Amino acid sequence: DVKVTQSSRYLVKRTGEKVFLECVQDMDHENMFWYRQDPGLGLRLIYFSYDVKMKEKGDIPEGYSVSREKKERFSLILESASTNQTSMYLCAGQTGRNSNQPQHFGDGTRLSIL
């Protein structure tokens, strides 16, 4: 069965800290995505990656960076956390370049920045 695993369900950090959110998929998917989910705003794409060492900006990349050193792992980095980055973060994987393939989501990391 398809599995996308996010390393933490809940995380509390302080303003100014560097924060790493980790995501691992076991489906050999080429494509991986990071979203944030906020009430009333749905899911907004932060960054995505088509392949190892490749990254593309989504709709709201400001304040974030990503790393994809291995195919199965896609990390989201908050360089200097701010309170407006308190949110639910969702990672997803998708097979191939066919956009119509479903995205498979992890269960999310609820991040609080104090």
Place this chain on the structure above:
Amino acid sequence: QQQVKQSPQSLIVQKGGISIINCAYENTAFDYFPWYQQFPGKGPALLIAIRPDVSEKKEGRFTISFNKSAKQFSLHIMDSQPGDSATYFCAALNNNAGNMLTFGGGTRLMVKP
């Protein structure tokens, strides 16, 4: 500014009733429209999807209706069950512009027993 507008934000339906969630979009280049279902504590999962060359797609109790001229599409859940209680997201994609899904704001559905 959201490119895909979803309504209502929340919906309460009695068991056995019909749940209807509506979405509207502006970008006429969108050519794939999936719906995702999210249970509490879980990530979203693909429920059903439609392409604009058909006006309706049905899978079990779930139906997407698509109106290309009005740039609107909707999800109908027939014979709604308490187990359908979840948050539903519509989304849209332009296949010629990569794999970027644009999501609506979500609808929290509660089906009362």
